[in-house]
Amino acid sequence: MQKLLVVLFAAFLSSLAAANEVAIAPTVSAAGLPPLGATWLSENPYRGNPLAPAIGQQAYNQACARCHGADASTNAAPAPDLRNLNRFCRRIADAELNAACLRDNDAYFAKTVRHGKIIVGVTHMPPWEGVLKQELAWAIQVFFESRVTGRRE
Numbered sequence: 001m002q003k004l005l006v007v008l009f010a011a012f013l014s015s016l017a018a019a020n021e022v023a024i025a026p027t028v029s030a031a032g033l034p035p036l037g038a039t040w041l042s043e044n045p046y047r048g049n050p051l052a053p054a055i056g057q058q059a060y061n062q063a064c065a066r067c068h069g070a071d072a073s074t075n076a077a078p079a080p081d082l083r084n085l086n087r088f089c090r091r092i093a094d095a096e097l098n099a100a101c102l103r104d105n106d107a108y109f110a111k112t113v114r115h116g117k118i119i120v121g122v123t124h125m126p127p128w129e130g131v132l133k134q135e136l137a138w139a140i141q142v143f144f145e146s147r148v149t150g151r152r153e
C-alpha cells in the first residue's frame with residue numbers, strides 16, 4: 001500500500017512538472033534595442049536604455065510570470081521573487097564593489113536563464129537558451145530590477 005502511494009505521488013509530481021516545465025517563447029519584438037547576436041554576453045548591456053523596461057515587461061509577463069508572479073510584483077508566486085536577485089549588491093555602498101557584485105549577478109542570471117534549473121533530474125525551470133532571445137532576457141532583467149522598491153534591505 002505504501003509503495004503504491006509513493007508511486008502514485010511520484011506520478012502526480014511528474015505530471016505537474018510535465019505541464020509546467022516547457023519554455024514558451026514570448027511573442028515580443030526586441031526592435032529598438034541594440035541587437036546582440038547569438039553569443040551570450042555575461043553583463044547586461046541595456047541598463048539605462050529607455051526602451052528596455054517596457055519590452056522586458058511584456059516578455060516577462062508572457063514567459064516568466066506564470067511561475068515568478070505577475071509583473072514581478074509579488075513574492076507569493078511558486079518560483080523565487082526575481083526582485084530579490086541583486087539584493088546583496090544593493091547593500092554595497094562602495095561603487096566599485098557594487099559594480100563587481102552586479103557583474104557576478106548578471107553572469108548568474110545569464111547562466112540560469114540559459115540552462116534553467118535542473119536539480120537532481122527534476123526540472124524546476126526549463127532552459128531558455130534557443131527559446132528566448134538574449135535581447136529579451138536582458139530586457140526582462142532590466143524590467144524586474146525596475147520593480148524593486150527604493151528601500152535598501
Ligand code: HEC
Pocket residue numbers: 020021022060063064065066067068078079080082085108109112113117119124125126128132137140
Ligand atoms: C515553469 C516555471 C518557471 C518559469 C516559466 C520560469 N521560471 Fe525561473 N525559476 C523557476 C523556479 C522553480 C526557480 C527556482 C529553482 C530552484 O532554485 O530550485 C527559478 C529560478 C530562476 C532564477 C534564479 C533565481 C534565484 O534566486 O537564484 C532566475 C534568474 C530565473 N528563474 C529567471 C527566469 C526568467 C527570466 C524567466 C522567464 C524567461 C523564468 N525564470 C521563467 C521556475 C520558472
